[in-house]
Amino acid sequence: MTATSTPAGARAAFRGGLAVPSSGWAPGSTQANLVVLPRDWAWDLLLFAQRNPRPVPLLDVSEPGSWTTPLAPGADLRTDLPRYRVWRDGELVQEPTDVLDLWEADMVAFLIGCSFSFETALLQAGVPVRNIEQGVNVAMYRTDRECRPAGRLSGPLVVSMRPVPAALVATAVQVTARMPQVHGAPVHVGSPADLGIADLDSPDFGDPVTVQPGDVPVFWACGVTPQAALMASRPPLALTHAPGHMFVTDVPDAVYRQL
Numbered sequence: 001m002t003a004t005s006t007p008a009g010a011r012a013a014f015r016g017g018l019a020v021p022s023s024g025w026a027p028g029s030t031q032a033n034l035v036v037l038p039r040d041w042a043w044d045l046l047l048f049a050q051r052n053p054r055p056v057p058l059l060d061v062s063e064p065g066s067w068t069t070p071l072a073p074g075a076d077l078r079t080d081l082p083r084y085r086v087w088r089d090g091e092l093v094q095e096p097t098d099v100l101d102l103w104e105a106d107m108v109a110f111l112i113g114c115s116f117s118f119e120t121a122l123l124q125a126g127v128p129v130r131n132i133e134q135g136v137n138v139a140m141y142r143t144d145r146e147c148r149p150a151g152r153l154s155g156p157l158v159v160s161m162r163p164v165p166a167a168l169v170a171t172a173v174q175v176t177a178r179m180p181q182v183h184g185a186p187v188h189v190g191s192p193a194d195l196g197i198a199d200l201d202s203p204d205f206g207d208p209v210t211v212q213p214g215d216v217p218v219f220w221a222c223g224v225t226p227q228a229a230l231m232a233s234r235p236p237l238a239l240t241h242a243p244g245h246m247f248v249t250d251v252p253d254a255v256y257r258q259l
């Protein structure tokens with residue numbers, strides 16, 4: 001067993017400064033997006049999540065000021081992700097490997113389900129995961145679909161894309177539909193233009209993923225959606241994960257699979 005295969009080992013590597021996408025790390029363990037906001041903005045995000053559960057499925061919400069979570073006892077949300085983003089007035093100002101000096105006493109942390117959590121289930125069902133095969137981050141795109149606004153937060157739906165062999169699309173839909181707390185079934189299969197995406201080779205976040213002959217683009221709601229809302233809504237300070245650089249929890253992803 002290697003460090004990459006255990007949640008604690010993954011977090012220790014990231015805490016030590018390794019800044020790489022977390023797809024493929026600790027297979028079978030649930031991964032989570034992170035959004036941290038001042039308490040004054042926390043209700044807006046809670047309501048945004050309630051109104052937009054496909055892109056923002058909440059797994060945990062911290063007490064103000066807390067950097068711990070029962071999803072990984074002993075972990076530190078300020079240090080244990082491979083890379084963070086710092087937002088001021090909706091502008092990205094920094095991408096550090098820890099946020100120890102930025103975590104304020106009134107900060108509320110939101111952990112949001114991540115589609116990396118269903119990649120193991122896809123592989124077990126015989127569906128190739130091209131971003132893992134190609135050793136790149138998953139491709140993520142802003143769409144022309146608006147989320148339902150909530151308080152001061154509004155913005156577009158962001159999706160992740162995984163190319164799937166045409167004969168296995170139905171399997172991919174069925175497998176991921178059983179995991180609604182990590183985004184569930186795809187929101188779209190087929191033409192990117194139907195989502196307002198002009199060029200698959202130019203993702204807004206992450207890396208381009210090569211579509212193999214016979215593959216069909218399949219799009220899932222993405223936990224980067226709140227970051228698009230932060231850009232549009234401009235809170236004074238927000239901390240998030242860098243796209244693809246997730247928090248690895250101790251929770252087996254099977255916990256979130258419905259039979």
